[in-house]
Amino acid sequence: MTATGNPGIRVVIADDERLVRLGLRVVLDAEPDLTVVGEAANGAEVLPLVRETRPDVVLMDVRMPELDGIRATELLLAAGLPEPPRILVVTTFENDDYVYQALRAGAAGFLLKRARAEEMVQAVRLVAHGDSLLYPAAIRELAAGQARTGPAAPEDRKDSRTGRLTDREQQVLRLMAVGLNNGEIAGELVVSPETVKTHVGSVLAKLGARDRTQAVIIAYESGFVLPK
Structure with missing residues (x-):
């Protein structure tokens, strides 16, 4: 229809x-x-x-x-x-x-x-x-289930997915993974929202992620962020 x-x-x-x-x-x-x-x-x-x-x-x-x-x-x-x-x-x-x-x-x-x-x-x-x-709690739970039932990510995959991120980009990705939006990340890191937007764009590009959801999944699947 x-x-x-x-x-x-x-x-x-x-x-x-x-x-x-x-x-x-x-x-x-x-x-x-x-x-x-x-x-x-x-x-x-x-x-x-x-x-x-x-x-x-x-x-x-x-x-x-x-x-x-x-x-x-x-x-x-x-x-x-x-x-x-x-x-x-x-x-x-x-x-x-x-x-x-x-x-x-x-x-x-x-x-x-x-x-x-x-x-x-x-x-x-x-x-x-x-x-x-994003529903970070649900994604964490799903990622944890995948980690329990699926094969562990090899070390080279972990390095290739997150190793190119700068220290600041790693901070941004960790905050994305717990569900913070750009404004909240800016407050946490004491930078401007525009700066955060630039970092997010760089994170997506380096991870080959389409969007924030993909980036968060990569963060958990690569072992960069551990499900709790």
């Missing part, structure tokens, strides 16, 4: 449950700056729908038939789209390994299906404007 027009923020909803899609559409379409331009009932429908509707944000369920949200995220980001949408995972449980894999694949963050309407709206606006939606 698609819609036309010239909305401020264009959204595609991908979820195999019709009632979930309907609920999200009602919440988002009630906002003057948000418009749902399409719905997908499974992961296989997402890429063709995104090509057709060119949304700014995709609300992506991770557990869908035919193609799950992880693979759909990977395909979207590898499709060579001129302006790929930001992907916001929608999930029932924040400790779902599928969520972590979707974040690793490039999703900008995740949102719980039980979130309040205003939280959903704010999350869409946040990622649409290029920010990441």
